[in-house]
Structures are given as C-alpha cells and as structure tokens.
Amino acid sequence: MRFNINYNYNLMLIFTVTLLVVFAVSIFYCTRKQQRFLKKPIKKQWRLLSITLTVCALILALQQFSTTATVFFIIFSIMLMLMLIPFTSLLQRKG
Numbered sequence: 001m002r003f004n005i006n007y008n009y010n011l012m013l014i015f016t017v018t019l020l021v022v023f024a025v026s027i028f029y030c031t032r033k034q035q036r037f038l039k040k041p042i043k044k045q046w047r048l049l050s051i052t053l054t055v056c057a058l059i060l061a062l063q064q065f066s067t068t069a070t071v072f073f074i075i076f077s078i079m080l081m082l083m084l085i086p087f088t089s090l091l092q093r094k095g
Contacts, residue, residue: 013064017057018077024053025081036089054078 028050029035030042054074061070 017061020057021077024050
C-alpha cells in the first residue's frame, strides 16, 4: 500500500484547521456569561486567544483552499460549533 504524501499533508492541514476552529470557538463560548460548562466564565482576555486561533485557522485554510472556499469553510465551521457546543453541556452529569 502506497501513501501519497500530498494527500496525507492535505488531510492533516484540514484536520489542523478544524481543531483550531473547535478550540477557538470553545474558548470564545467559555468567556460568555451564558455558558454552561464552567461555574463562572473565564476572563474576557481569553477572547484574544480565540481570535488569534481563528486567524491562524484562516491562514492555514488559505494554503489549502481558494479564498471563497476558505471563508465559507471558516464561517460554516464557526456557526456549526456555536450551535453544537451548548448542546454538549447537556451531556455533563449534574452532581
């Protein structure tokens, strides 16, 4: 079985972009006062890290996709995560 180096690189890049967006949106969600993960929201200075991670994901995605596809992918990923993260707090056990 032969592996194509470019295919593995592209897959790794898309996976990295997705993880950066997940971490960025999770940090952003935890800074909001309406969040349900933590007892108290984290400080608002963490939003800068969230924005930085999103910009890094945007730059990495530009390496892989065209500009239009990158903007669509990042916006779609952020919207999807902002919808799904509040539902994951329902899976936590209340103790």
